[in-house]
Amino acid sequence: MPRNRTVRLAVLGSSVQRAAPSGFPSSRSSALKRRIVVGFLVLASLVLITVSFRSSALDSVQGTGATVLRPFEVAADRIARPFADTIGWFRGLVDAKSENEKLRAQNEALRRQLILDEGAIHENVELKKALNYIGPPTIADYDRIDTSVVANPQSALDESIVIGAGSSDGVQPNSVVVEPLGGPDGSGALVGTVDRVTSHASRVTLLTDSGSAVTATDVTNPHVIGAVRRGGGSSDVLILDRVPKTPVVRIGDTIVTAGSLGTGPLKSKFPRNIPIGTVSSKSSNDTTLFQSIQLKPLVDFSSIQTVVVLVPKGH
C-alpha cells in the first residue's frame, strides 16, 4: 500500500530570520543596560561594605531595619516551634532511659557534694567578712537582662547570634552574655560578648568565634590559669591554652572565667566563676611548654534559645 507522504524539510539557521526572543525582559534589553545595572549594584554593594565597615553611619538605619523585621522573625519562629518541639521530643525519647539512670547517679553525688559545699560557702562568707576581702566581681554584682535569640549563626563562618535586647534595654558593647541554665547548677554558662548594639537588638560574638578568648581557671585548682579559645576543626570544641605543665588538671574538672580586678583597660570584662566547660582531654609533650587541654562547652552553641546579658548595676 503506497503511502502518501509530503516531504518537509526542516531548515535551521541561516535562511530563516530568528524571531527576537521575547521571554526574558533582560534579554530584550541591550547588553549595555545589563552591564549598567549590574555595575551599579556591585558598586552600591562595595560602597555599603566600606561605609558599614569603617563607620557607624549606617548603624541606626540597620537597627531600625532589624527592629522592623523582628516581629516577622518571631512569628516565623512561633509557627515553626511546634514542629521543632516534636522533633526534640522524639529525639529526647530515644536517650531518655539511659539518661535517666545517669542523672539519678549524678543527682545522688551532687546531693552529697552540696552538703559539703554549703558548709564551705558559709565559712568562706564569714572569713571574707572578717578579712574585709575585696575580690573580683561575680555574676551577683551585675544586673541581668533576660532576652531571646532572634537569629542564629547563618553559616559555617558565622559565629554570632542576634538577641532581642539593645541599648534601650541597657545593653552595652562588650557586655557579657550567659545562657541562663547552661551551668552545672543552673546558674548560667558563658556564651560570648556583645559586639554590636542597636536600639532594640544586639549582636553577640560567640565563644566559638576565632577572635574570642577569655582568661579562665580550674574551679578545683585556682593555680591553673589559661586562655579559653576555639579549637581547630569544625566542631565546638574549646581549648584551654597557655597552661604550664606543673598545675594538675583532671579530666572532668569544670573550667570557669578567672575574672581579674586589674586596673583601667586591663580589668577583665568577665565576672569571676562563670562556668565555661569541662575538661574532656589533656596531654603534654616535651616539645611544648604548655599542656594541651580540650574542653567540652557547657552551652550547646547551635541551639541557644534564651540568654542573659550582664550589665553593671545601676545602668
Add this chain to the structure above:
Amino acid sequence: MDGVKAALVLFVAALLQLSVLTEYRTFRTASIVLVALLSIALLRGSIFGAVAGFMTGLLLDTATLGTLGITSLLLTIGGFWIGRYGETTARDRFHAPYVSVAIVTALYLFGQLVLQFMLGEPAPAGLVAHGVPGALLLNLILTLPVYALIRRLFPPLELGDRIREVRLLG
C-alpha cells in the same frame, strides 16, 4: 507583578533561613535563600536576578546586624550570572537548576571567605572547605521542591518563542 511575587518569595525564604533552618546545626550550611534566588534568576533573567540578589542580601545583612553589602555583593553576582545562564544556554534544561545551585553554593562560600579575609576578619579556610560538601548536598536536596514551586509561580516565558527557531518547509 513578578517583582512583587519575587519579593514575597525571597522574604519568606529569608525568614525561614533566619528563624527555622539555622536553629539546627545540621541545616546551618543550607541556604534556602540562595536556592530560591537562583531559581528565580534562572527563570527571569540576569537583571531580575541581580536586583533580587542585591535586595535579598540587604535584607539578610540587616536582620543579622552583619556588615552591610557583603551578602548583597555575593548574591548580586550570583543572581546575575545564573540569570545570564538562564537566558543563554540553560533554556529549560532539566539539570540547569542543579548545576547552578551546586556551582554557586561553592563559590558563595568561598566568596564569603575571601571577603572576610579582605576585611581583616578571621577567615578559617579549613572550616569552609569542610562545610562545602554538606552545603552542596543540602542545597541540592532543597533545589527539587524549591525550583518546582518557583517554576509554578514564575512559569517560563519563552516556550512559545522557541518553536519559531525551526521553520518547517514543503
